[in-house]
Amino acid sequence: MASLGWKVTRALFAVGERVAPSVAGRAAFELFSRTPSPRAQTEGERKAVSRAADFMRTARHHTLTVGADCVAVHEFRPDAGSGEAGRVLVVHGWRSRTEYMKTIIEGLRVAGFRVFAVDLPGHGQSTGRRLTIMKAVDTLASAGQWFGPFDLLLGHSFGGAAAVDAVSAAQKSATPLAARLALIAAPNSMSDILHGFSEEIGIGRRSRDNMVARIERLAGRSLEDFTGSRQLPRLRTPVLVVHAHDDREVPAGDARALAEAGSHVDLHWAPGLGHRRILSDAGVVSRVVSFAKAAMPLAKAG
Secondary structure: OOOHHHHHHHHHHHHHHHHOHHHHHHHHHHHHHEOOOOOOOOHHHHHHHHHOHHHHHOOEEEEEEEOOEEEEEEEEOOOOOOOOOEEEEEEOOOOOOHHHHHHHHHHHHHOOEEEEEEOOOOOOOOOOOEOOHHHHHHHHHHHHHHHOOEOEEEEEOHHHHHHHHHHHHHHOOOOOOEOOEEEEOOOOEHHHHHHHHHHHHOOOHHHHHHHHHHHHHHHOOOHHHOEHHHHHHHOOOOEEEEEOOOOOOOOHHHHHHHHOOOOOEEEEEOOOOOOOHHHHOHHHHHHHHHHHHOOOOOOOOO
């Protein structure tokens, strides 16, 4: 059942559609890009962060400036004397943070990889209260400039969408961002996400058109360009897509669409693991580690 707050929001957007769709579109964009309040953690989220406290203390912590935000980057090095298999960049999803990627990071570190994990703006230890796909891409590009190139870029959920766009953008430059790309429970189309959000808050067609126009002005390109199944065919990068059929946040059809992008995309199903449990499954971690090990080393140890 919808909360009173959402009912009021829907009523206001219904009025906005009739009398001021441009204002309603701008307000919808602000709501769409607003990150969750750090004080509004659920009990489960607080416990997850607490359980990962010792794990986070093993990292070296860096700070990058991305626009007006200070972005936290956590570096997890392999055990001393074990050598370095390569470098991996890990990025979480919406309403998430590095702590939730703990199992995968540990699996990669034990396998000899140096892992860099970013907290996107407005999440974890990073500052800010606004996040867009464009800002997420800028964050990954900045991490690449300081710590890359990477043998693998791994993104979960929203982070997967950002990873696709970041690798696509880097392919046009002289310096690659990552040799391989792993997408876990990642959405295929930002347009579909925006459509779902629009239905949830009850904005009309004119208001939505204004919101999309605002996003496209900021991005400098069409919203449809942020579609993985259109971007991946242009990549020379091997891609691993991991998804669960019972994912309630990102439909399994998104994984199928990504997998149809070409023979360089490998689809791995993880039955029964939903949207978040998939991150802590031993089988998924093993598959990701094997995929990472197949990369030709891009990064230099140091």
